Amino acid sequence: MKKFSTLMLFLLVYSGFTQEVKRESHQIIEPRSIYLNGGMRSNFGGKSRTYLKIDLPPNTVQWYYSFSTSKGKSGVKNLNLALQVSSLFSGSGAITSTALSSIKVPSGSGSIDVYLCDRENIDLFYDKADRKGSTFYHIMEGTVENTKQAVVQINDVKTNTWYLGLKNPSSLDGINISIEVVAITEKVIIETKSQEQEKAELYGNLGWAQFENGNYLKCIAYCDKANAAYKLGWVNANKGLAQLIIGQEDMATETYINAISLIKKQPNPDYIFKEVVKDIDNALKVNPELKGAQEIKKIIGWQ
Incomplete structure (x- = not known):
């Protein structure tokens, strides 16, 4: 049976305090609609380029902008970027690249260019330096060209003030742009452990040592001692696994329900849910017919 070696090391290294990462989303630019004229027609009124100022909040780890387009002056679209980002990335779970694909944006009907620039280069962009024999520089990660709709993720630019330059590449047709910008911040919160919590962790580690030696009843006894001092999710998961192995399926299910709530x-x-599932999988390798194990894995998978 594979033990909680990494988790136990985490607990020992941080003896005396716990560390938690708190993640929040911040709406930098509220949903807004911007109309850009065609390049040639802008000579007679209106504009074919504009920009948005992006003041990144402290502790930004990544940020997003989404946009969609409509031909002409009408067609405001509901992007819901802040709501979608908050539901995906708030809390302390890992930020995954695959989560980006689940963010939805309405289909667009006209193409635009968006450039991520610093203060100096956004002025050159707005002054159309590229049309006057000069150039401007931009960050490739936050830039898209000839695109009707997109969700763009920026990971490398995380501090200070930046600018999104919006350009209508069409010479004649005007375009309406719906755009929103959201940042994700992370803050490490350190909390001092109580004497009761430290005592519970010690009993929990002793219980797992008994589990590894096949002394499942002693494992359960030490877990109960831990719970009497301070209830910990991973300790209850260990107890539940020991109960499964000795055939106490109903009691194990109840213990795992408590463990999930605590975790x-x-x-x-x-991280802890992943380790709990690993231990159940290892138990199933030893006894593929272990009653209740698959059902508990499903419950954990719903979290």
Whole structure:
């Protein structure tokens, strides 16, 4: 049976305090509609380029902008970027690249160019330096060209003030742009452990040592001692696994339900859930017919 070696090391290294990463989303630019004239027609009124100022909040780890387009002056679209980002990335779970694909944006009907620039180069962009024999520089990660709609993720530019330059590449047709900008911040919160919590962790580690030696009843006894001092999610998961192995399926299910509730409220829930599932999988390798194990894995998967 594979033990919680990494988790136990985490607990020992941070003896005396716990560390939690708090993640929040911040709407930098509220949804807005911007109309840009065609390049040639802008000579007679209106404009074919504009820009948005992006003041990144402290502790930004990544930020997003989404946009969609409509031909002509009408066609405001609901992007819901802030709501979608908040639901995906708030809390302490890992930020995954695959999550980006789940953010939805309405289909557009006309193409625009968007350039991520600093203060000096956004002035050159707005002054159309590229049309006057000069140039401007931009950050490739936050730039898209000839695009009707997109969700763009920026990971490398995380501090200070930046600018999104918006350009209508058409010489004749005007275009309406719906755009929104959201940043994600992370803050490490350190909390001092109580004497009761440290005592519970020690009993929990002793219980797991008994589990590894095949002494499942002693494992359960030490877990109960831990719970009497301070309830920890991973300790209850260990107890539940020991109960499964000795055939106490109903009791194990109840213990795992308590474990899940605790894990969700305590630091590093995603990591601990992963380790809990690993231990159940290892138990199934030893006994593929272990009653209740698959059902408990499904419950954990719903979290």
